[in-house]
Amino acid sequence: MAVSKPSISSIHKLWSNITRWGRNAPAYIVIHFTSGFSQNSDSTAGMLSAWKSYAERGSNAHYLVGKSAIWEMVNPKTHFCTYSCGSRVGKKNVCEVPGWGPAAYKGPLSMSHAGVAGHANTINVEICSCKTGRKKCDPMDDGWYFSDETYMNAVQLVAWLCDEFGIKVTNIIMHNQITGKLCPAMWCNKPGAEAGFETFKQNVATLLNEIEEDTPVKSPSPMPEGGMVNVAADSFFYSKPSTDAPIVAQSQAATILPYTVSKNGFYYTDSGWVQSA
């Protein structure tokens, strides 16, 4: 049994600035906040205004999460990556928007994944934020929050994405960890704020673990001999033992890799499921 797919609407698409994954596969899930600052910014009207501003700016993300809906704006399964986290893989970009970068506040996780994660290897999730207190978009303010409903929608979506793409919970990161941008502000704008993000990841892990406990991975019987598999150059690695599953990596050259489980002619390696050469 897999994590059940949450209800996701594909009506509100974005088409600017998307490219194919190429050899880099989605290895990280990046969490953003929309910086909506009313107490109703996660309503359908709030989602629509966030979506319109992405469309006008030419920016995007794969998913937008609100109080009563999840919208898929760019489909990560058709191998498109977005321009939402401000950096390329292998390049360290620092957020220099006045008041929004590490110059305003640099927490313990700030830029921990600079140069490692970027547009080409991340699935990006925008969560609609709300705010109490003054109605101003200052990331350093107190009062930023996600409503319970929106938060739970995000946990469900991210758990499903982890399962679907074979992404580890430790590879769920904040936008703040790439460029130092204070995004999502409530989890990175003051000392100790990151505890909220740790709780989010634990909630995702709990959902995933419950599923895994239900369906333990069975070792093949009899155990395969050797435990090594020949992989041809340019082979695709999949998140599941099926060529219909999302591609998570591609081999650059012919190689021999250790595997732990085989199923339906596929072999499970550290890079995902692959067929023998």
Ligand SMILES: [Zn+2]
């Ligand atoms: Zn962001």
